[in-house]
Structure formats: structure tokens, C-alpha cells
Amino acid sequence: MQTIQPVMPEPITFDPVKHPSLCDAVVADLRRAIIDGKLRPGERLLEIDLSEQFHVSRAITRQALQQLSFDGLVEIRPRRGAVVTRMSSATARDVCTVRGLLEGWAARSACQTLSDAALRRMRDIADEMGACLRTGDVYSVVALDIEYHTLICRGDPNGRLFAQWSSLNASHGALMVSRLAYHNYNPVAVTTLHAELCDVLAARDPDEAERAVRFHYMGLRWEGDDEGNEGGE
Numbered sequence: 001m002q003t004i005q006p007v008m009p010e011p012i013t014f015d016p017v018k019h020p021s022l023c024d025a026v027v028a029d030l031r032r033a034i035i036d037g038k039l040r041p042g043e044r045l046l047e048i049d050l051s052e053q054f055h056v057s058r059a060i061t062r063q064a065l066q067q068l069s070f071d072g073l074v075e076i077r078p079r080r081g082a083v084v085t086r087m088s089s090a091t092a093r094d095v096c097t098v099r100g101l102l103e104g105w106a107a108r109s110a111c112q113t114l115s116d117a118a119l120r121r122m123r124d125i126a127d128e129m130g131a132c133l134r135t136g137d138v139y140s141v142v143a144l145d146i147e148y149h150t151l152i153c154r155g156d157p158n159g160r161l162f163a164q165w166s167s168l169n170a171s172h173g174a175l176m177v178s179r180l181a182y183h184n185y186n187p188v189a190v191t192t193l194h195a196e197l198c199d200v201l202a203a204r205d206p207d208e209a210e211r212a213v214r215f216h217y218m219g220l221r222w223e224g225d226d227e228g229n230e231g232g233e
Contacts, residue, residue: 100217110155
């Protein structure tokens with residue numbers, strides 16, 4: 001008797017996504033407005049108003065606000081809706097501590113794997129950050145800072161470490177904005193701070209690299225002084 005082989009269905013294939021989803025586009029615009037300071041801490045974000053401005057459904061807007069809430073940029077409050085997060089000192093300290101610990105560990109590997117070209121790019125970024133501070137381009141300062149520190153974190157092969165570190169990018173960006181709004185950062189000092197960190201990484205010493213990155217985020221607190229100076233970004 002002839003055995004009839006079952007006919008296997010054709011595998012399902014999908015066309016590449018050519019445009020971000022509506023939700024992603026709304027998230028990106030709102031994130032930029034928050035980081036640029038156009039939406040201030042404590043400001044209400046009304047679903048109906050945002051939906052009308054973006055020409056999207058309220059469901060899309062609600063999903064975008066939930067994503068921003070997960071990122072730490074928005075708080076969803078009962079009976080009040082969504083408001084732009086007002087980052088407390090405790091939250092700021094927590095964000096810097098977690099990023100400093102994760103990135104400090106990554107720096108142990110990064111100081112040995114970063115190429116000379118990558119270190120040159122980091123020095124260029126430090127200069128560009130100073131230039132953007134002079135013109136008040138806060139969004140570019142945040143983007144450049146993330147690029148700079150991503151090069152360090154990518155130097156460690158642990159993908160989970162990088163995922164956890166990068167999940168705090170939005171919160172750290174909001175923290176930088178709040179600091180830039182209330183402190184007159186010296187562009188030369190910011191450039192020097194990041195250039196000096198490059199010098200430590202270029203020395204290829206894992207212990208010194210870890211210590212320098214942690215100090216960069218947490219300042220003298222890492223040295224056991226709870227009232228010490230704050231680190232950089």
C-alpha cells in the first residue's frame with residue numbers, strides 16, 4: 001500500500017517593516033518633547049488632546065503613554081491620568097547607581113576590547129557634547145551621551161547586561177535634562193570629564209576602568225561619602 005505523505009503548508013513569510021508603528025512614532029515624539037523640556041515635569045498628558053494632535057486613536061495614545069511610563073518618563077495616576085515624571089533625588093540616585101554598577105562591570109572588558117578608533121570616536125563625542133551645551137541643544141547632548149556610554153557597554157559580551165543598562169536610557173536622559181535645567185554646566189568641564197574617562201579606558205587596566213566609570217556616575221558616594229559630590233553623565 002502506498003503511503004500518502006502529508007502536504008506541508010508553505011511557511012508564512014512577512015514583508016520587512018518599512019515604517020515604525022504609529023505607537024512607536026507617538027512614543028518617539030513625546031520622548032523628544034520631554035527630553036527637550038517642551039513638556040515639563042508634572043505637566044498633564046491628556047489622551048484625547050494628544051490623539052487629536054497626532055491623528056491617532058486613543059488606544060494608540062494610551063499604549064504610547066504606557067510605554068513612556070515603563071521608561072520612567074511618565075507617571076500614570078489614578079483619576080488624574082498621565083503626567084510627566086518629576087524625578088526625585090532618590091530616583092535619580094537609583095538610576096545613576098544601577099547604571100554605574102552595570103557599566104562599571106562592562107568597563108572591565110571594554111578597556112581591553114575598545115579599539116583605538118572607538119576611543120577616538122568617544123573623544124570626538126566628548127567635544128561634540130561640549131559644543132551642543134554651548135548652543136543649548138539638550139536633546140543632542142543626551143543622544144551623544146548615550147552613544148558614548150553604549151560604546152563602553154558594548155565592550156562586554158554579556159547581552160543581558162547591555163539590555164538592562166539600555167532600559168534605563170530614557171530615565172537617564174530625563175535625569176540629564178533636569179540637571180541641565182537647574183545647573184549651569186560648563187561645556188569645557190563636561191568635555192574634560194568624558195575625555196579623562198577615555199584616558200582611563202585607554203590605559204587598559206580593568207580595576208581602574210571599573211572604578212572610574214562608577215565614580216563618573218556616582219561621584220564620591222562610591223568612595224564611602226554619602227554626602228559627596230555627584231558624578232557626571
